[in-house]
Amino acid sequence: MKSYRIRIWKVSTKKAGNRPHMARWVVEEKVFTEHFATWELADSFRAKVKKAAQNGEAFDTETGLPDSMLRAQNTTSWYAHAVDYVDARWAKVSGRQRISIAETLVAVTPVLVRDQRGAPDADVLRAALYKWAFNKQQRAADKSDEIAQALDWISKASIPVSDLAEYDRITAALEACASKRDGTAAAPGYYSRRRRVLFNVLRYAVSKKRLAKNPLSEDLDWKAPEAEVCEEIDPAAVASPEQVRELLTAVSYAGWRRGDRLVAFFACMYYAMMRPSEVAALRQHDCTLPEKGWGRLMLSGSAPAVGTQWTDSGQVHEHRGLKGRPRKAKRSVPIPPQLVAILRNHIQRYGVAPDGRLFRTERGGVLHKSGYIRTWKTARALALTPAQSATQLAKRPYDLRHAGVSLRLNAGVPASQVAQWAGHSVEVLLKIYAKCIDGQDQVWHTMLDAALEDNASP
Template sequence: MKSYNVRIWKISTRKDGLNNHMVRWVVEGKVFTEHFSTWELADSFRAGLKKAAQNGEAFDTATGMPDSKSRTHSTVTWYAHACDYVDARWSKVSGRQRISIAETLAAITPLLVRDRRGAPNPQVLRSALYQWAFNKQHRDTDKPHEIAEALVWITNASVLVADLAEYDRITTALDACARKMDGTAAAPSYYSRRRRVLFNVLRYAVFKKRLVKNPLSEELDWKAPETEVCEEIDPAVVASPEQVHELLTAVSYSGWRRGDRLVAFFACMYYAMMRPSEVTALRREDCTLPEKGWGRLLLSGSAPTVGTKWTDNGQAHEQRGLKGRPRKAKRIIPIPPVLVAILRAHMQRHGVAPDGRLFRTERGGVLYKSGYVRTWKTARALALTPSQAASQLAKRPYDLRHAGVSLRLNAGVPATQVAQWAGHSVEVLLKIYAKCIDGQDHVWHTMLDGALGIDLNQADQDKETKEE
């Protein structure tokens, strides 16, 4: 809140203490003080306050500072502050979070400049920011000449952090959060993730006294662009049990070196509703596989693909806990006999890794996303009709998880139970996953025909009774 109701008192001096010269002033009835080691410093500060009041500047009732002092409070540029934030958070966050921070800052930073004279190619600048500037481990490594020049330019062109208090600057940053690289509107979840990063970067600026307050803490007269992206799962991508069976069969002969090793991998995503990173981390001791009947999986971790540049040990995968859960949390999933049989056959045929992992490459390494995605594409072309293969049906391996969740919901399993097995909140489950299975309309038609048939038969009987 701003106010012009300002009174500035005389400098008061004490004879003891280091900072014994005090400037005191009142903004809208609230008293503020600053202490200085010499009378000259105190007088200079007081003169600045008086000049701002005489020039008709508004004073902030929260900080007591005039607008001019709030804007010049920090001489740190946005680019330097963003690098500082990355370094401060690096050791505290996962590889995926590091990537999210770098991606967001690489989208925002090119727009927060004083002018664009001499600006490098946008793609070069974005690459320089994402792969070098906002990657603590990679920042000081050798760079191509054009990358180094791009970073010199942004260093000199970046606006001050304090400028983000201005409406035009902060809304420019929000616009960058709400749009994809091609300029189209991003999905709401994508924008929300970026906005959270921006909010935390600005909160860090307040903590470092580079901003008086976080501009995103107050309601802004700004609205994210409308998007046609639907975050609910398209029913067209959800495969039926029969289609999944055909796809898993096709996987077994989609490459003699890799295909047969991945049948159980994809089966876990469907029959156990597991994420790919959770299947990658699955170990023999996590599985209870009886000879008959239902089994059980006890999940305790995941191994998401991050990339060697974003992990501390230089590995492409990092060992993490379950998504959205405390580090040592576990999740129990009952698995049907069909998956029990598939997993038992997989271990009998391929064994397990020395550390107990069920799924690995032919040489014992961790599975890469690029490898199993190629196998899935081959399997789709073999198992589906040409029209289905050209559609969105089971387009990605992750769609198997969607199909597994939808299968249970449509079978009548309570949403609370399905959410617990899938590792989701009930709210997210019902909003995102509760969709019909492709090709299952005949089930609902039969149920409705039965209901309508009872009503029609009763109507015919009533009509015959009246005629008699």
Template sequence: MKSLDVKIWGVRKRNTKKASYDVRWTVGGNVFSEQFRTKGLADHYRAKLLRSAHAGEEFDTTTGLPESMVEKAASMTWYAFALKYLAMKWPHAAPNTRDGINEALTAATMALLDERPGRPADDVLRKALRNWAFVLPGPDDRELPVEVANALHWVAKASRPLSDLADASVGLAVLNSFKLKLDGTAAASETVRRKRRTLVNAVHYAVDLGEFKENPITLLRWKKPKVVKEVDPRVVANPEQARALLAAVSYVGGYDRARGRRLVGLFACMYYGALRPAEVLGLAEADLKLPESGWGTALLHRTRPSVGRQWTDSGQTHDDRGLKNRPVEELRLVPIPPQLVTILREHLATFDTAQDGRLFTSERGGVVASSSYYRVWQEARTLALPPAVAASPLAARPYDLRHSALSTWLNAGVDPTEVAGRAGNSVEVLLGRYAKCIDGRQEIANRKIEELLREYE
């Protein structure tokens, strides 16, 4: 039986030990209610009922719900919902974020499959989900290989209902599946937390669609793995080691081919300017002021992060974006010391720029691939460092040059606010990450305490 005789009452707080709120309404003279943990969730649910009533939807007198909300959760599978969520997130997400969403949705989908006859091999399922299902254009908008089409057809039939996530045991099983890699070993803590964030965000979207009253994943008592956010002091190179490494880069690949020589300035920007690799790759001659003597400046506004072609709108390996975690139009002015000014002037005199003005290019004039400069860096380490040091974590990755720069500035006594501004970080993040890399601060603190106590003796 259907009815338009609907009256939606307000939200009231229940008189219980644990705070909860009721939404009450009547349909055809029958009273219905739903209970929520917070007033915000209750208000949100009431607003959805009001929208349906104002739109003239018929309400079911058995369930009390409008047609658009009746049995939606039971009728939608996780896989169908995941495709809908991806289509909503993809247009506004950065390429690396798209990759992360894809990875999390693939893992969750694998954990939410029922046993059905004809199950393809796990590696076939993962490849079909990773490379064809959770990318745009989606599987319904392009021609699929037969094996992929068959695998995704099986997934669509075997996927559990989205509503199963309301069962705590199912939600915990999905979260626990994030903790393991394909070989059964423990996954990195940051990877696990990133997948959980995506799942939580996806289910928030399900709440917005009326699939759940509240997010069941956030209600679970699940211990998040701890993530080490501090920089390992062992990776930090001192100025002498950094200079030796930069000199060694110029010897990689021979003089004529210049595999290393054309990248000396790239690594120097990471060390002397504390630039991120993607910021260096986006740096153009027009962004620089390089006087004949003294300090210069670099105006950062463009990055070229390295991602897979399938994640970018342009189909290029390197995306073209603004600064990390900043509005597209935001700029960052970084003073650069005379040592870097000299290196960049020499680089321009020797190699010129790409057609679009970028400083650093591959041998063919394209954007330098991260794999290319990583290989050069590894060869330079073996040239510059003694075997025992080369086997250590010291400057093991090019990014460690940025860590070395910021640690050096902080140890030199530069105000953390100034360091954070040049690095493009907040002061809190800066000090939290580099606390263990600041030498001598304990001795200074001890001396100040001792001097204070002596005054009262």
């Protein structure tokens, strides 16, 4: 808590003791004292306190110090603060969030230094920060002399956290957040994610009294450079129902050991609009699969791949709740008869894992992203024409989810309902997913022709 109610008393002196001279002042009726060996030192301290009060500085009611003296007293470097923040947040966030924090700090930390004298190679420094400094589990692991020297340099060259209150410093940090490694502008979404992390790191500094206030809480006369990117889904990337059927058929031929086992995996992404991590966590008890008609999936978790170095279990995948929802939240998704039949056939042929998972490797493990992406590339080459393969059409497996969302929107399902099924906000749905399906222009032309004819005057 801060206060401007300050009273400063004269220096008093006792007759005994090693520090007989005392400076005393009052903040919000709370008395604070400092003892000194000489009268001159006590008077000098009193003069600093008095000057701060005359300058209109706020005083901290816990320490009794004005903002300027509190900042000077706190000499924590940015690097030390960043490491402290990582450790404070480690047990409270997911593996993906740990990576996001590390990536942001790796981008910002190299620019928050006093000077570049003796700086290590940029790639070495980035590796040292990402793999060791900002990874709590790996920090004590063995490291090469080159890595150790890079960490020693950054620890000495890093500026005090309090310097982030200066315009040039905070804007340098923002510029680092808004730039890619080659210096070009990063995508707006990427910059926004980094800025959120930086805001939280600075907020933590305020809570630790390493900063008087969060500089990002105020309007800054600074604007991120605009990247030449489009966050919208390219219409050419969204496959039509016919193209999806061809792709799923091709998946069954894309490798005699893996391909056919992945047909249902990719089908879930299209017909149920699921994320890959949600499909990987799907269990038999989550599925209602009648012999005829529509079925339903009750989604309750996901298994994103984050890497062994970022999970508490040391496994590649981390078992989490649904994205952007409380840990125990569930999402109900109705699925069409086509997917019901595909899932029933998959269970009949391959069974389920002991824990009920529908999709797993031949050895029972969680599906790896690298494996199903290779299968998708093979299937895409088999299903599409050379001209289509050269485009962005269904380039990634995730494009199946985009296609499933677009299918429902174009079929006339209300955006709010599609958003609920897909598991994101209506705002994101309309901004990102509301796109045209490849090759469907003729459908809309026919509808418009009919509308124009119906409204034509006799």
